[in-house]
Amino acid sequence: MENKENTQHTKLKRNMESRHLFMISLGGVIGTGLFLSSGYTIHEAGPIGTILAYGIGAVVVYLVMLCLGELSVAMPETGSFHVYADRYIGPGTGFTVAILYWLTWTVALGSEFTAAGLIMQQWFPHSPTWIWSALFMAVIFVSNALSVRFFAETEFWFSSIKVIAIILFIIVGFLAIFGVIHVQGTNHAPMFSNLFKDGLFPNGFKAVFTTMLTVNFAFSGTELIGVTAGETKNPGKNIPRAIHTTLFRLIIFFIGSIVVMSALIPWQKAGVNQSPFVLVFKSIGLPFAGDLMNFVVLTAILSAANSGLYASTRMLWSLAHEGMIPLKYAKTNSRDVPMIALCLSMVGGILALVSSVVAASTVYLVLVSISGLAVVIVWMAIALSEINFRKSFLKSGHTVDELKFKTPWYPVVPWAAFIMSLLSCVLIVFDPNQRTALFYMIPFLILCYAVYYGKEYLKKHRALNVDK
Secondary structure, three states, rough: OOHHHHHHHOOOOOOHHHHHHHHHHHOOOOHHHHHHHHHHHHHHHHHHHHHHHHHHHHHHHHHHHHHHHHHHHHHHOOOHHHHHHHHHHHHHHHHHHHHHHHHHHHHHHHHHHHHHHHHHHHHOOOOOOHHHHHHHHHHHHHHHHHOOOHHHHHHHOOOOOHHHHHHHHHHHHHHHHHOOOOOOOOOOOOHHHHOOOOOOOOOHHHHHHHOOOHHHHHHHOOOOOHHHHHHEHHHHHHHHHHHOOOHHHHHHHHHHHHHHHHOOOOOOOOOOOOOOOHHHHHHHHOOOHHHHHHHHHHHHHHHHHHHHOOOOHHHHHHHHOOOOHHHHHHHOOOOOOOOHHHHHHHHHHHHHHHHHHHOOOOHHHOOOHHHHHHHHHHHHHHHHHHHHHHHHHHHHHOHHHHHHOOOEEEOHHHHHHHHHHHHHHHHHHOOOOOOOHHHHHHHHHHHHHHHHHHHHHHHHHHHHHOOO
C-alpha cells in the first residue's frame, strides 16, 4: 500500500502543448551565450572563424538531437538522458550525467540572478543588486512552483520576446549592410568587407577550435527537449517536430546574427566592452539601443533561469524516481510539482550565487569550469546511449521499422556526434585560458563515480549483514 501511494505522489503529468515544446526548445538555446558571449568569439576567432565555429557547433548539436529524438520518442521519460545513460551505458554513468547536468543549471542559476540584478542596476543605479536578484529569484520560483503548465506558459512568452528581438535584429542588420539604413561613420553600404579585410583567420585557424567550448555553451539548452519528454502531450508527434527544425533555427538565429555583427562591427571591437547587439544598434543610430537590448537580455536571463530551475528540478526528481537518491525527493504536490526537488535546486542556485560573491576565485571558478564542460559530456552520453540502445533493441528481436522516430544514417550519426563532442573537450587543451576546466572536470568525474559505487557497496554490505 505504501509503495503504491509513493508512486501516485511521484508521478508527473503530460501538460505541455506542442507550442510550449517548440518555444522551450528554441528559447532554451537563445540566451546570454548569443547576446553576450558571441562578441568574445568574434574577437577571438575573427568573423569567418566565428561563422565556421558556430556552423560546426550547430551540426554537432543537430547530430546529438537526432540521437536524443530516437531515444525520447521510444522512451519518453522526464530527465531522459540520465535514464538512458543508466540503462544503456551503466548506472554510474547515469548518476554522473544527472549530477553534471544538475550542477550545470544550478551554477547557471547563480550567474543569471546576478546578471539580472546588474542589468536592473543600470536603470536604478542607487539600488543594491541583491534586492533585484532576490526579487527575480521569487518570480522564477513561483513560475516553477505553480504548475508545469504555468512554467511552460511563462517560458513561451519569455522565448517569444527573444525570438522577435533576434528576427528584428537580423532584418534591420541586413538593411544596414545593403545600405537601405545608414550606418554612422560611413558614406556607402558596408556590405561584407569587414568579414574578409584582415584575412580569413586573423588570429590563426587554431582559434576556431579553442572557441568551440564557448560555442557549445551557447548551444546548451537544446537538450531540454529530452528533459520535457515525460511532461509533453503526444511526445511521438511533438518531439520529432521540434528536433527536425533545430538545425534550421540554429543557422537562422545564430549564424544570421553573427553575419550581421561581423559585417557591421570591426572584429577587433566586438565583445570587448559590451554586447555586440548594442554596438550594432548604436552604429545605425537606433534611439534607446542600450535600454532596448538590456530589456531583451534581461528577458533572456530570466528565461534561462526559468528553464534552468525546471531542468535541475526534474533531474533531481528523476534521480529519486530511479532510486539513486531517496524517493522523498521525487514526491509531488497536488499540482504535480516535485516541491522538495524544486526547493533543493533553488537552494543550489542561491549557494552558487553566494559563492560567486564570496569565493569567486576558488569555489565558483571550479563550479563554472566543471559546468562549462558538463553539457558536452552529456551530449557524448546521449550519443553513446543511442548506439547501445539500437544494438539492444535489435538484439531483443525488434526491427528498425517499429521505431516511430529513427536516427538517420545509424551508426554514422551517433558516432559523429560522440567524436565531435569529445574533440571539442580535448581541443581546449590548446587554450591556456580554458585548460583549467579539464583539470577540474576529470577529478570531479572520478568523484561522482566513486560516490555512486561507494554508495552501492555500502547498500550491498548492509543487505548482507541483514541476511546474516
